Amino acid sequence: MTEPMLSVKDLHAYYGKSHVLRGVNLEIMPGEVIALLGRNGVGRSTTAKAIMGEVAPKGEITFRGEPIAGLESHKIARMGLGYVPEERDIFPTMTVRQNLLMGVKDTRNPGRHTIDDMLDMFPNLRARADNQAGVLSGGEKQMLTMCRTLMGDPELIIIDEPTEGLAPKIVQQIGDMIVEIAKTGVAILLVEQKLSIALRIAHRVYVMGHGEIVYGGTPADFATRDDVRAEWLEV
Amino acid sequence: METLVFGLLNGVSYGLLLFMLSSGLTLIFSMMGVLNFAHASFYMLGAYFAFTISGSSSFWIALFLAPVLVGLIGAAVERYGLRRVHPNGHVAELLFTFGLAYLIEEVVKIVYGKTSVDYRVPDLLNFAAFEVYGASFPAYRLFVIVIAIAMLIGLWYLLKKTRAGLIIQAALSHPHMVGHLGHNVPLIFMTVFGIGCALAGLAGVMAGNIFVTDPAMAIQMGPIVFVVVVVGGIGSLEGAFVASLVIGLLQNLAVGINASFADIFGFIGLSELSEVGRINISSLAPVLPFLLLVLILIFRPQGLMGEKEL
Ligand SMILES: Nc1ncnc2c1ncn2[C@@H]1O[C@H](COP(=O)(O)OP(=O)(O)OP(=O)(O)O)[C@@H](O)[C@H]1O
Ligand SMILES: [Mg+2]
Numbered sequence: 001m002t003e004p005m006l007s008v009k010d011l012h013a014y015y016g017k018s019h020v021l022r023g024v025n026l027e028i029m030p031g032e033v034i035a036l037l038g039r040n041g042v043g044r045s046t047t048a049k050a051i052m053g054e055v056a057p058k059g060e061i062t063f064r065g066e067p068i069a070g071l072e073s074h075k076i077a078r079m080g081l082g083y084v085p086e087e088r089d090i091f092p093t094m095t096v097r098q099n100l101l102m103g104v105k106d107t108r109n110p111g112r113h114t115i116d117d118m119l120d121m122f123p124n125l126r127a128r129a130d131n132q133a134g135v136l137s138g139g140e141k142q143m144l145t146m147c148r149t150l151m152g153d154p155e156l157i158i159i160d161e162p163t164e165g166l167a168p169k170i171v172q173q174i175g176d177m178i179v180e181i182a183k184t185g186v187a188i189l190l191v192e193q194k195l196s197i198a199l200r201i202a203h204r205v206y207v208m209g210h211g212e213i214v215y216g217g218t219p220a221d222f223a224t225r226d227d228v229r230a231e232w233l234e235v
Numbered sequence: 236m237e238t239l240v241f242g243l244l245n246g247v248s249y250g251l252l253l254f255m256l257s258s259g260l261t262l263i264f265s266m267m268g269v270l271n272f273a274h275a276s277f278y279m280l281g282a283y284f285a286f287t288i289s290g291s292s293s294f295w296i297a298l299f300l301a302p303v304l305v306g307l308i309g310a311a312v313e314r315y316g317l318r319r320v321h322p323n324g325h326v327a328e329l330l331f332t333f334g335l336a337y338l339i340e341e342v343v344k345i346v347y348g349k350t351s352v353d354y355r356v357p358d359l360l361n362f363a364a365f366e367v368y369g370a371s372f373p374a375y376r377l378f379v380i381v382i383a384i385a386m387l388i389g390l391w392y393l394l395k396k397t398r399a400g401l402i403i404q405a406a407l408s409h410p411h412m413v414g415h416l417g418h419n420v421p422l423i424f425m426t427v428f429g430i431g432c433a434l435a436g437l438a439g440v441m442a443g444n445i446f447v448t449d450p451a452m453a454i455q456m457g458p459i460v461f462v463v464v465v466v467g468g469i470g471s472l473e474g475a476f477v478a479s480l481v482i483g484l485l486q487n488l489a490v491g492i493n494a495s496f497a498d499i500f501g502f503i504g505l506s507e508l509s510e511v512g513r514i515n516i517s518s519l520a521p522v523l524p525f526l527l528l529v530l531i532l533i534f535r536p537q538g539l540m541g542e543k544e545l
Binding site for chain 1: 404405412420
């Protein structure tokens with residue numbers, strides 16, 4: 001059996017006194033696409049933030065065999081862990097091209113992807129390459145943040161709710177894009193709410209409830225588990 | 236006529252010095268989210284360091300070395316002071332910079348004494364650049380204008396035309412995201428603070444021998460630099476530039492107006508001998524920046540070019 005690329009064991013996190021993560025356990029293999037499902041407020045984003053060093057983690061997190069819990073975020077990023085946060089933090093006053101350039105960690109040693117590769121892959125962005133990123137639509141901003149993270153050549157990307165607030169047609173496009181990214185061999189931890197997209201692209205599914213993982217399995221198995229869906233997902 | 240020409244030239248050189256101070260302060264504000272009360276103290280350190288260095292070697296070495304030293308001290312203050320205070324919130328940061336300003340002043344008094352030191356314009360530049368109607372304009376002031384413009388172009392090039400500059404700007408507005416992209420944000424912040432302090436130090440090197448180098452110079456300059464930053468629009472370099480020149484010109488042109496209220500309002504019967512009638516326009520010069528501050532806060536709280544209100 002190969003080693004997991006990312007392994008999280010008994011992860012706890014707090015906001016002040018409120019205990020938000022209560023022992024999260026999960027694993028991601030190289031090249032795997034994992035969907036992390038759960039109702040609003042169960043702590044999915046906090047899991048992503050704790051892994052990325054944005055909230056203080058308690059517990060064990062290893063990435064490619066190295067402990068990363070509590071490292072500064074730039075160090076985690078430089079180990080090959082990319083993060084697309086919920087907020088789609090584009091740099092609004094910079095052009096699309098400049099935003100992509102910001103994703104390169106070291107210009108003397110750029111990654112596999114060039115700015116032109118990104119623009120070829122996503123023609124919507126090419127048409128707007130020299131526009132200010134602030135004027136892009138929600139879907140385009142989401143594409144841009146994902147491409148910007150890809151420019152840093154990560155081995156694993158954590159993507160937090162990429163389809164939130166987008167029209168169904170755009171949701172479809174974002175799904176296709178994630179499939180494209182996965183084809184390049186990058187592992188993906190996708191935090192999602194929409195079952196349809198998660199089941200379409202994920203190799204494995206985790207369900208989170210009240211600060212811990214309550215289910216893990218393949219999409220095929222998950223499809224048979226009405227009990228899990230009823231208890232942890234449906235509202 | 237010559238008062239107008241000199242008022243303009245002095246206004247421009249003073250305005251550019253103000254910009255050297257306010258550009259650093261406004262960058263540091265974008266980073267910390269609070270005004271750095273100690274900023275003018277780094278200006279004072281620049282002047283004192285230049286006095287010491289030019290005494291033992293030459294002004295030209297001081298011109299490079301003093302800002303570098305001040306920048307290093309600034310970087311150390313950020314790394315070992317502010318960075319630790321930051322998690323405790325804005326009030327703690329503000330108080331920290333307040334304490335730092337007094338600390339630097341007291342240290343300067345212990346080392347250099349309470350009165351002014353004899354920091355002079357270098358001999359090489361101590362001549363009249365040109366004469367207008369018999370009055371001469373000092374070459375050193377022209378030199379200040381040239382250095383300030385060079386610094387302006389350098390700063391603009393760094394921030395707008397290089398990738399490092401784009402990363403700095405992104406880190407100021409979106410620090411978390413820039414960190415997740417693999418850029419060392421704490422290092423960027425330390426560098427920004429260091430550069431801001433070095434610019435203040437450079438202003439001190441060049442202004443200390445035009446005005447006076449004494450322990451009060453920080454406290455005198457500080458409020459005016461705040462005015463510039465607030466009037467320009469907090470966080471806006473373009474705004475700081477415009478406000479620096481406006482305030483520099485306003486003050487220097489007003490100084491040149493040798494008319495009293497009685498001269499102007501004499502037609503309504505204001506006498507030369509009354510308290511109000513005796514007021515000379517030139518004596519109003521120090522009031523103008525603060526008048527502008529108050530008016531801006533009432534009528535345009537986001538400043539001339541700022542985006543967010545205070
Ligand atoms: N900065 C914060 N300070 C205090 N509490 C927070 C903070 N951020 C999140 N929380 C709380 O922690 C819990 C988990 O939040 P989290 O953002 O991880 O949820 P989520 O599963 O991503 O859900 P969603 O994104 O749909 O809101 C929630 O109860 C939320 O209210
Ligand atoms: Mg969330």
